[in-house]
Amino acid sequence: MADSDTKDAVWIIGAAMTRFGRYPDQDSIDLASTAALDALRDADTTIFDVDVLAAGSLMEASNMLGQRLQKQIGQTGIPVYNVANACATGATAVRAGILAIKAGEADVALAVGVEQMGKMGLLGPAGQARSAPSGFTPSGRYGSVMPVEGILGTQLMPGVFAQAGMEYASRHDGVGFEQFAKVAEKNHAHSALNPLAQYRKAFSLEEVMGADMVAYPNTLLMCCPTGDGSAAVVLCSGAKLKTLDPDVRRRAVKISASVLTSDPFVESDTAQPDVSTLTKRAAAAAYEQAGVAPQDLDLVELHDCFATAELIHYENLQLCEPGGAGDFIDRRAPWRDGDTPVNVSGGLISKGHPIGATGVANLYEVATHLRGEAGDRQIEGAKVGLTHVIGLGSACAVHVLERAAA
Amino acid sequence: MNDTDTQSGGAKQIPVVDYLVLGDQPHLVAQACTKCGALYFDRRNACARCGALEFERKPLSPSGVVRSFSIVHRAAPNVAVPYVSSVVELDGGGFVKANIVDAGADPEKIELGMPVRLVTFACGTDAEGTEAVAFGFTPA
Numbered sequence: 001m002a003d004s005d006t007k008d009a010v011w012i013i014g015a016a017m018t019r020f021g022r023y024p025d026q027d028s029i030d031l032a033s034t035a036a037l038d039a040l041r042d043a044d045t046t047i048f049d050v051d052v053l054a055a056g057s058l059m060e061a062s063n064m065l066g067q068r069l070q071k072q073i074g075q076t077g078i079p080v081y082n083v084a085n086a087c088a089t090g091a092t093a094v095r096a097g098i099l100a101i102k103a104g105e106a107d108v109a110l111a112v113g114v115e116q117m118g119k120m121g122l123l124g125p126a127g128q129a130r131s132a133p134s135g136f137t138p139s140g141r142y143g144s145v146m147p148v149e150g151i152l153g154t155q156l157m158p159g160v161f162a163q164a165g166m167e168y169a170s171r172h173d174g175v176g177f178e179q180f181a182k183v184a185e186k187n188h189a190h191s192a193l194n195p196l197a198q199y200r201k202a203f204s205l206e207e208v209m210g211a212d213m214v215a216y217p218n219t220l221l222m223c224c225p226t227g228d229g230s231a232a233v234v235l236c237s238g239a240k241l242k243t244l245d246p247d248v249r250r251r252a253v254k255i256s257a258s259v260l261t262s263d264p265f266v267e268s269d270t271a272q273p274d275v276s277t278l279t280k281r282a283a284a285a286a287y288e289q290a291g292v293a294p295q296d297l298d299l300v301e302l303h304d305c306f307a308t309a310e311l312i313h314y315e316n317l318q319l320c321e322p323g324g325a326g327d328f329i330d331r332r333a334p335w336r337d338g339d340t341p342v343n344v345s346g347g348l349i350s351k352g353h354p355i356g357a358t359g360v361a362n363l364y365e366v367a368t369h370l371r372g373e374a375g376d377r378q379i380e381g382a383k384v385g386l387t388h389v390i391g392l393g394s395a396c397a398v399h400v401l402e403r404a405a406a
Numbered sequence: 407m408n409d410t411d412t413q414s415g416g417a418k419q420i421p422v423v424d425y426l427v428l429g430d431q432p433h434l435v436a437q438a439c440t441k442c443g444a445l446y447f448d449r450r451n452a453c454a455r456c457g458a459l460e461f462e463r464k465p466l467s468p469s470g471v472v473r474s475f476s477i478v479h480r481a482a483p484n485v486a487v488p489y490v491s492s493v494v495e496l497d498g499g500g501f502v503k504a505n506i507v508d509a510g511a512d513p514e515k516i517e518l519g520m521p522v523r524l525v526t527f528a529c530g531t532d533a534e535g536t537e538a539v540a541f542g543f544t545p546a
Binding site for chain 2: 134135136138141142143144145146148149150151152153154155156158159162163164166167169170177212213214215216217218265267268269270271272
């Protein structure tokens with residue numbers, strides 16, 4: 001059911017993000033306040049005209065993040081949804097705002113995603129010593145006598161996403177270390193044009209492949225960094241949009257599709273989470289909802305937490321033919337000057353990935369191109385874009401955005 | 407029942423997870439949904455595929471093929487690197503995450519799709535001298 005009737009669509013009327021990076025002197029509320037106030041200003045409105053707030057942060061959602069933000073920027077008593085959904089947190093916060101508007105309970109929503117990651121590494125807490133002070137006692141759902149990370153394979157992100165990529169490689173010719181590395185080469189090169197990216201340095205393919213290996217085939221330059229940042233969007237109903245200033249209406253971006261999925265049962269779940277089935281389903285539903293085909297997309301911001309992840313998502317999002325992801329990157333189709341620009345922002349790999357912020361930052365990026373305001377990295381004439389995030393466990397959100405009709 | 411008191415070479419042994427069965431022919435055991443056959447390694451509340459509530463123990467084959475692998479170079483301090491993590495599809499059903507052991511850590515030498523068989527190895531000792539035993543796979 002295409003949501004193409006202006007009356008029923010939800011619109012982005014304001015969007016902003018902080019540059020991603022390390023901000024040890026700013027807490028989550030500092031970062032979220034900056035993004036929220038910038039987005040509200042961009043929408044030519046204030047917190048006092050917002051009807052609902054959705055605030056997403058993996059680490060702060062259970063800590064009244066939204067209410068603490070209100071206490072800094074405007075305690076208006078509106079409903080607050082604090083949202084966590086792993087790396088899909090930000091997009092889930094946006095969905096909470098969309099649903100409130102679609103339910104007729106709000107005309108204007110503010111959705112903010114933020115993360116202050118501190119000194120967290122890729123690995124999480126260190127493992128315990130193998131010798132127990134007293135006797136081994138089976139505990140937990142697997143009756144384990146010690147943490148098994150590293151003993152029974154790895155369930156940490158770099159290795160899990162490496163194994164997801166290698167599983168794709170096992171089924172298709174022409175996919176190997178070099179193809180995965182080319183993804184990172186592209187995203188680092190793209191980031192040089194993005195002033196909001198955490199890192200803005202290009203690397204040669206040799207440098208990418210020769211960097212320290214983290215979990216083969218993902219080298220350090222093929223893994224997203226940890227960092228801090230925030231992004232926010234202001235949403236409104238079509239009916240509300242009609243009442244707003246002509247300049248706001250001109251810059252409004254239509255949300256043509258908004259889909260959230262979780263991972264359906266697959267037999268390989270006993271080994272590790274499957275990140276492909278839920279993505280395929282979300283993308284198919286989004287194309288259907290928007291009445292848009294993959295070939296219509298002018299740009300895509302997808303979830304490249306690791307280079308191996310981006311490559312399999314080319315197929316999951318139908319950007320290439322089944323089995324064609326290796327060929328797709330080999331012929332440079334997802335470069336900014338290719339058929340389907342992917343991650344012209346630099347992606348998570350180079351732009352950064354403050355967890356709660358990413359799902360909103362993707363929307364900021366695509367909306368900015370659709371508004372013709374992306375400066376040096378602008379994809380000329382962009383009319384339709386797609387965003388994708390996926391949080392392990394799992395949650396996947398896909399949005400399709402379209403420029404306002406001329 | 408798990409062979410939690412299996413003795414081998416004198417030392418008491420305990421499997422590192424309860425879905426590993428020790429003894430003469432170590433193997434994995436799954437909980438199989440009695441309605442749809444879905445396999446699980448964890449304690450269940452219900453079947454995630456069909457919603458049924460009854461399960462039976464199903465021993466799995468100790469042989470399988472490598473469906474995926476990664477060579478991990480960065481890990482917590484108590485884990486020796488590099489090691490090879492793998493998803494193995496077991497003959498007759500079941501997918502499991504484990505290390506490939508005794509095959510080195512050279513990606514050129516580890517073949518996607520290669521047949522492997524389950525082996526066990528000691529992974530720690532407690533204060534009472536009980537040895538924890540883990541499983542991995544080695545090229546068959």
